[in-house]
Amino acid sequence: MLGPAFATLAGPVRALHATPLPCRYLGQARIERGRHWLVPLLAALARLPHNGDALPTEVLFSAHGQGERWARRFGRWPMVSRLWAHQGYLREQLGAVCFEFNLQVREGGIDWSVRRVWAFGCVPLPARWFGGVCCREAWHEQRYTFLVDVTLPWAGALIRYEGWLEPQ
Template sequence: MPLFAQVLGPAFATLAAPVQALHAAPLPCRRTGQARIERGRHWLVPVLAALARLPKEGHALPVEVVFSACGQGEQWARRFGRWPMVSRLWAQQGRLHEQLGAVHFGFELRARDGGIDWSVRSVRVFGLLPLPTRWFDGVRCREAWAAERYTFLVDVTLPWIGALIRYEGWLDAQ
């Protein structure tokens, strides 16, 4: 069963067909598209971005994502222009977990209007140090189908720092 179908359960069937198809495609698979990345200006942004291996800022960047099987989950090898961003995802206790650099996120996924909203429910750094979830109330993640394209938006705002990163764009439907 596809990873996102495991986490969403019956709600997976309510996703727009192209969103379902992206998450149910046989692995490995590759998608390409375009993105825009903006980073915040606080002096801690480069440090935090390095911990999570977030990409650098850029506009109209070519995007490539290679989805592959990894243990009981998936690996997403993204490339925004020249900048790689690789993460490992898996299902555990009804949540989607993502390891991104030194940061481990636990997400609750919710199907809405044919897309998927991701909500942060837990964060650990270096696998040991839990961070207060309320620090991540300013995180918005959304996958959708708009204008005949699979679209994504990740917008991260943190207390005391403000904007960390915002990246949005689209991938081909294939």
Template structure:
């Protein structure tokens, strides 16, 4: 799924990023995460609707169950579960996260995998793409470790979440 979504550049990604996205079956990865959350009531409402993690710093456990139809991810952060489902359709990597369904374009840039929002639906209703210009994710490798950096800022709302850290992919 990820090689199709990222195209020819997938082969140029660092080993830990490729390994995380090529394995089939059930995998568990441990690491560390730091989470910043927006403070306003709208930010809290959006975060609850998409099951975003709580603010804090500490251990992270990610469980991925991958097969030919897609992947189910469960991120365990700060005593909470953040589940999502991913699949590939119409040239986009799609993710159901709480009440929101995203379609992402994946690009390989400077040895990293960059995710950019291409479409969003909430409760089946399409939302303006212009709202999501500051929603980005990046996967890379540093010192042999898989690294991630996810930041979501919405106009009129501000920061929803910024979480970053690492996983031991091995």
């Protein structure tokens, strides 16, 4: 998906995406959900994990059709998604929600920006709702790190999760 820019990624980020599938990564994460009354419903639709600090984290990456399946576990909460390339963009199905991302290499990491979103496979959601989504893969202290921070204009903070992973 990144073309020649893939070679400019930091070692741990490049390694995670170049490791033959299936593969397993372990690490730790911190998760904080927002407090708006809609957060539990929205989190259930996207199958987002619950709050937690220093949660043991596991991600199993495997092939799935023409893409990948990412089976994450934050503590005891699973979060599984399916990812695939579509016309130069990355799509991710997460529960009842499908995201389309534009990927950009920046400072050795990958920034994911939301282009389009659908609910239930066919209901388009306004792109302006997702301008407050920040997703970043990076390298810090010799580790692969991740950050997902989702703020919606009409509900405020939905979820923020960040942490690190190492290959097993």
